[in-house]
Amino acid sequence: MNFSAVTGEAWRSMGVNRLRAALAMLGMVIGVAAVVLMLAIGQGTQAIVNDSIASMGSNLFIILSGSTTSGGLRAGMGSAPTLTLEDARAIGKLPSVKTSAPVYSGTAQLGYGPNNWSTVVNGVTPEYLEVRNWAVESGRNLDEGDVRSAARVALIGKTVVFNLFADEPPLGKTMRIKNSPFTIVGVLEAKGQSMDGRDQDDSVLVPVTTAQSKLFGNPFPGTVRFIMAQAPSKEMMTEAEGDIGQLLRIRHRLRNDMENDFTVRNLTATAQAAASSAQALSFMLGAIASISLIVGGIGIMNIMLVSVTERTREIGIRMSIGAKRRDILQQFLLEAVFICTLGGLIGAMLGVAGAWAVSALAEMPAVVTGSSILVAFLFAAGTGIFFGWYPARKAAYLKPVEALRHE
Amino acid sequence: MADSRSGRSDSDALIRVETLAKRYETAAGTTPPALNGVDLAIQPGEFVAVMGPSGSGKSTFMNILGCLDTPTSGAYYLDGRNVAELSDDELATLRNRLIGFVFQGFNLLKRISVADNVALPLVYAGEGKSERRRRALELLDQVGLAAHADKQPNQLSGGQQQRVAIARALSNHPRLILADEPTGNLDTHTSEEIMDIFTRLNRDQGITVVLVTHEADIAHHAKRLVRFRDGNVVYDGGVKGI
Numbered sequence: 001m002n003f004s005a006v007t008g009e010a011w012r013s014m015g016v017n018r019l020r021a022a023l024a025m026l027g028m029v030i031g032v033a034a035v036v037l038m039l040a041i042g043q044g045t046q047a048i049v050n051d052s053i054a055s056m057g058s059n060l061f062i063i064l065s066g067s068t069t070s071g072g073l074r075a076g077m078g079s080a081p082t083l084t085l086e087d088a089r090a091i092g093k094l095p096s097v098k099t100s101a102p103v104y105s106g107t108a109q110l111g112y113g114p115n116n117w118s119t120v121v122n123g124v125t126p127e128y129l130e131v132r133n134w135a136v137e138s139g140r141n142l143d144e145g146d147v148r149s150a151a152r153v154a155l156i157g158k159t160v161v162f163n164l165f166a167d168e169p170p171l172g173k174t175m176r177i178k179n180s181p182f183t184i185v186g187v188l189e190a191k192g193q194s195m196d197g198r199d200q201d202d203s204v205l206v207p208v209t210t211a212q213s214k215l216f217g218n219p220f221p222g223t224v225r226f227i228m229a230q231a232p233s234k235e236m237m238t239e240a241e242g243d244i245g246q247l248l249r250i251r252h253r254l255r256n257d258m259e260n261d262f263t264v265r266n267l268t269a270t271a272q273a274a275a276s277s278a279q280a281l282s283f284m285l286g287a288i289a290s291i292s293l294i295v296g297g298i299g300i301m302n303i304m305l306v307s308v309t310e311r312t313r314e315i316g317i318r319m320s321i322g323a324k325r326r327d328i329l330q331q332f333l334l335e336a337v338f339i340c341t342l343g344g345l346i347g348a349m350l351g352v353a354g355a356w357a358v359s360a361l362a363e364m365p366a367v368v369t370g371s372s373i374l375v376a377f378l379f380a381a382g383t384g385i386f387f388g389w390y391p392a393r394k395a396a397y398l399k400p401v402e403a404l405r406h407e
Numbered sequence: 408m409a410d411s412r413s414g415r416s417d418s419d420a421l422i423r424v425e426t427l428a429k430r431y432e433t434a435a436g437t438t439p440p441a442l443n444g445v446d447l448a449i450q451p452g453e454f455v456a457v458m459g460p461s462g463s464g465k466s467t468f469m470n471i472l473g474c475l476d477t478p479t480s481g482a483y484y485l486d487g488r489n490v491a492e493l494s495d496d497e498l499a500t501l502r503n504r505l506i507g508f509v510f511q512g513f514n515l516l517k518r519i520s521v522a523d524n525v526a527l528p529l530v531y532a533g534e535g536k537s538e539r540r541r542r543a544l545e546l547l548d549q550v551g552l553a554a555h556a557d558k559q560p561n562q563l564s565g566g567q568q569q570r571v572a573i574a575r576a577l578s579n580h581p582r583l584i585l586a587d588e589p590t591g592n593l594d595t596h597t598s599e600e601i602m603d604i605f606t607r608l609n610r611d612q613g614i615t616v617v618l619v620t621h622e623a624d625i626a627h628h629a630k631r632l633v634r635f636r637d638g639n640v641v642y643d644g645g646v647k648g649i
Contacts (some may be wrong), residue, residue, distance in 0.1 A: 005530045012519065317514045320475060321575065322503020322531040324496050401476040404514070 010334035017307070021339055024303040027296030028343025028383070029350060032376045034289035036351025039372040041358065042282025044365030049278045053271040055191050055200070057133040059098075059234055060268055063091070063227040063244060066261035081220035082261045085208065087251055088227045092127070094247060096240040098232040101128040102224040104208050106216040111176035112164040119160060121177060121204045123211020123224075129188075131230045139171050139186030142207055150209035155186040157201035178215055182206065237266060290379070296343070297383035304336050304391035315395050316403030329396035336388025337381055344380030348373045420484070421583060421615050422449040422472060427481035428638075429467050441467040443638035444481065449617065451582065454609040456626035456646065457619045459635030465619050466587065468635065472617065473506055473585045474498045486582070503531050507576025511588040513568040515560040515575075522547065522556040525574045532579055546574040550604060566597035573604055584608065586618040590625055602628045 065082040088102035104123035109116060122128070126142050129135065136155065146153050154177065161170050174181045191200040206215065208224065231240040244264050252261055308315070315328055352373070355366035429442040441464045449455055459465045470476035471483060474490060483490045486505060493501070502508075515524045525546050526539035534542070547553045550570040552563075560568055569589060576584055586605065590598035606628050608614045620626055627646055634642035 004536070009530075313514075314516060317516065318527070318531075319499065320473070320502060320508050320514070321528040322499050322579070324499040324531070326496075327531055399476075400474075401470045404475065404510075 007334060009331050010338055013307075013311075013331070013335055020303055020307075024300050025339050025343035025346070027299035028293070028340050028380055029296075029347040031289070031293030031296040031383075032344045032347025032380050033350040033354060034292045034347075035286060035376040035379065036348055036368065036372055037354045037358070037366070038285035038289040039282065039376070040351070040355035040366040040368045041364065042278075042285045043367040043369060043372065044359070046275070046278045046282055047367050048365055049271075049275050052192075052194070053268075053275060054133060056194060056267065056271065057131050057228075057230065058268060059231040059237055060131065060266075061229045061231070061237075061241065061244065062265045062267055063087075063229060063248070064263045064265065065223075065226070066259075066263070081223035082252060083224050083227055084222045085224060086222070087248060088125075088224065090247060090251060091227060091229050091244055094240070094243045096231060096236050096243045098230045099127045099131050100227055100229040101125055101131045102208055102227045103128070104211045104216065104224045106211070108178045108204075108215060110160065110164060110204065111179070112173065115164050115166075117160065117163045119202050119204060121206060121211065121215060123208035123215070124205050125208055128205065128228070131228045134191060135189050136186045137189040139184070141186060142205065146207040147209050150213055151207055152180060152182045152210060152214070153185045153207065154182040155188055155205040156184055157188045157203045158190045159199055159202040160204060161187060177204065177206070180214065234268070237268065241266060293376075293379060293383055297340075297387040300336055300339060300384065301387035301391060303339075304332060304388055305394070307335075308332065308391045308395040311395075312398060312403050312406040315398055316400055316406060319398075319400040320404060325396040328398075329392045332392035332395045333385065333388045336392065337384035340380045340384030340388075341377070344377045347380070348377055351376070419450060420448040421451045421453075421486055422447070422617075423484040424448075424471075425482045425484075427468075427471065427478050427483060429464070429471065429476070430479045440464075440479075440638050442471075442478070445638075445640055447633065447640060447643070449615065451615055452609070452613045453615055453617075453631055454606070454629045455615075455617045455631045455633060456629035457617060457633050457635065458621060458623075458626055460621075462637075463635040464638040465635045469585055469587050469617070469619055473508060474501055499531075503528055504579050505582055507573075507579070507581035507584045509569070509572050509576050509584060509586040509589045511591040513560070513565075513572045513592075515568055515571060517560055519559075520557050521552065521560060521563070521571050524560060524571060525578055528575060528578045542578060543574075546577055547571070549577070550574045564597075565593050566600060569593065569597075569601055570604065573601070577608070581614065583615045583617070586616065588619050588621070590620065590622070595624075598622075598625060 063083065083102070085102050088100050091097055092100035101124060106121055107118060108121045109118050111117075124142070125147055126144060129141055139155070142153065142155065145151070154175070156170060164170070164175060165173070170184050170187060173184050175184060176182070188201070188205070194200050212221070212224075229240070229244060231237045241264055245260065248262050249260065254261065318328060352368050355368045358364050359366040424445055424447050427442055427445040428440055430440045431438055443464075445468065457465045457468065467476065471478050472485075474485070477491070485501065490498070508514075516527070522540065522543040525543040529539045529542060544553060544556055547556050550573055552567060552570055552574070555563060555567065560571060563571065584605070589605075590601055593601065602625060605616050605618065609616045616629070618625075618629060626632055629646055632642065632644060632646045633640055
């Protein structure tokens, strides 16, 4: 029996009892729509987390100096002036580290004309932007010359532009930081919130040497608050962490019995935890939705069993004129698969529409990917085969003489 | 009178059954056998009427001949092949190619057109769509129903429906037609028309016809009569004088 004839038979018999086929299909429609929608919401959440990870910079370490103790009072992480620009440079030369960027930061009052604004001023080197995965929107990055000469130049973020300059183009203008004049050489592109909710655009970058010597008067010349370091890949993270620790112990001349006077923190690990919990959420939503697909599949099985019983005589007639068991099996299986794939198609469309409505009305991110539609669709077809198999087999293994006798 | 079998070797027989028996197991235990050791041979080109009161085993006999049912014991050779040794698929192929069925209740599929009903065995024989259509129209023309090809079966009269069923039985050029009370639901005049078709098929095309009936008038169209009672053949001979 050729395939087109079998599909024709299956298609026709589905059309005979339209209401019943439609009701069976409804289960699939709801199931597939739910899966597509839930995957879309899950993936939307994941996309947000991934965005914030990307905005932070990937495969990052932050190296903090240790704590000082004065008169029994421990001042906390980063208060001991143990990390230097030289440390940062040495870390950057490690084979397991791609780039390192020392930071010397503080808070300062900014001014331009009648406006003023208080924000974080980070003393950095040119590598900082690379490590943070950040770009200059207009103007230029800081360069080695700026750092060497401790130049009074600054890069400013979007929020600073908005608060100090409003509509004026800031590039080339001179603004005041702690009342000293700085030339604005570049504007940073917008970066948005960090993972902990800080506005990353509310910051100013100046050469690290300028910050040390001219802005935040450093009692320990050459030291920095922290160093950021980036490993070339996720796989290199462990190796890089070990290398950095070893290098700093040697540089700081720590004996074996002495504790580290610094801390290496893996920033990506936190982010990865957030990402995997978003993924778990997405998986859970998908799993819950697939239950409705299974319920829909059981509905199909039910309908097909009724259909087989009702058409027992027809099956007997078909067998008496030469239908093989395989032909009968195919006919009923295809009928179930038709119902499921058609229901899956309608459900996928509904799911996409629902995802669109959710992101438009509830302002919740919902990302529909081709793969989630494909997965739901294949799942629907698979459900058809799985739940259609038993009734189809039952039909195919009827005894011809008994099927014919059936009223 | 049992001359139709004599003078021919059994290996030429289209149908040969040996000590064929069939018992049905029921919840109440074993019932009296429906068939109780039947021996019979039918040669190609014969026209056999099978008669007997209800419960005599004639329907069971026909179902076994048609490979729709299997005997409890005994052997059945169809066209020289031992049916017990054939697989389900091979039996289906025999039903499709060698045998044409005609039933009392016509057994047409209600939801498809007359032409599609006639062409249905060709679907299972793997014929293409245009060939199926061509052959269906040709067969309907043979039974005088070419004009009704695209109607639904229930738009036709009983006699017309039975002629559609005969056209369907003929679609794969069968060598054997098995008819189970084909005129049971028809009036006398229509019954005569249907019997004329069987007679012509037997005479002009040499198709072997085995036909179950309980009307003597119908049986008279055949050349040989087999009478069943209580699962046994009690008469096997000519149709004159019944």
